[in-house]
Amino acid sequence: MLGERLRLFRERRGLTLQEVADRSGLSRSYISEIENGKKQPSIKALEALAAALNVSLDALMPEGDTDGTIGDKVRMLREQLGLSRAELAEMADVTPGFIAQLENNKTQASLTTIRRIAQCLDVSLCYLILEDETAEEIIRALNPELRTLLQEPRVQLVLRMVCDMTDREFEFLLQFIRLLRRSGLQ
Incomplete structure (x- = not known):
């Protein structure tokens, strides 16, 4: 579970909730709710927490939460934005069935379509097509x-x-x- 992993990394580093809050720019209560499984953080919040704990985003994510495929990322972002498949499909000028197939890794999209979907989800094209490493990790390296x-x-x-x-x-x-x-x- 994400919250358990977050707590484990925080405690291993000897940090209090307040120290992680100060480093990440998130509230102490919000981090506590994540640790207790009451809140599901956004990607931006996860990135802030990973940076505050000096770990990769992948290290925070429990195994099996995401394979990092384009479909997995699209589903996660769509759900975080509160969009239905039909809403995203309309925004990206594709069918809801296509979004479903993409999210279930049953089809591949053209670069043009991936770019449109990325714009609709307010992320970079690179975020969707890069595997495993976040852009920040690549730049740091x-x-x-x-x-x-x-x-x-x-x-x-x-x-x-x-x-x-x-x-x-x-x-x-x-x-x-x-x-x-x-x-x-x-």
Whole structure:
């Protein structure tokens, strides 16, 4: 159970509820309710708690809670936003049946569709398509030079361009990168 894992990490670090509250920006009573299984936290709250406890988001989640598939993430986010499948489907211009199949990992969506769903759920495309690691964990793992590089306006422009690519353009870029790696011209 999530609450039990949260309490375990907090106690192992010798932290009080108030200390975790101060570090995470969440209220002490809210954290207590999560620990006691009375509240189900949002992704943002979980990320804040993970950061406060200096653990990965995956470490907080009990095994079996999520496999990290796109469908699992879509279901979790949709439910947290209080949306029905029909409401999300209408917002993303797909059918409710498609959302059900996606959430049950019975179909795969095009990049364009995943991008629309991500926008409807107010998350980045990367959040839905990256497996296992959160973007924060990936950024933390980067060397300082690369982190600095990612802050440069030209690099951010390229990243924005990638986010606005069509499926075909994105696939072409991926193929180009694969070819570049195979050629050893990096």
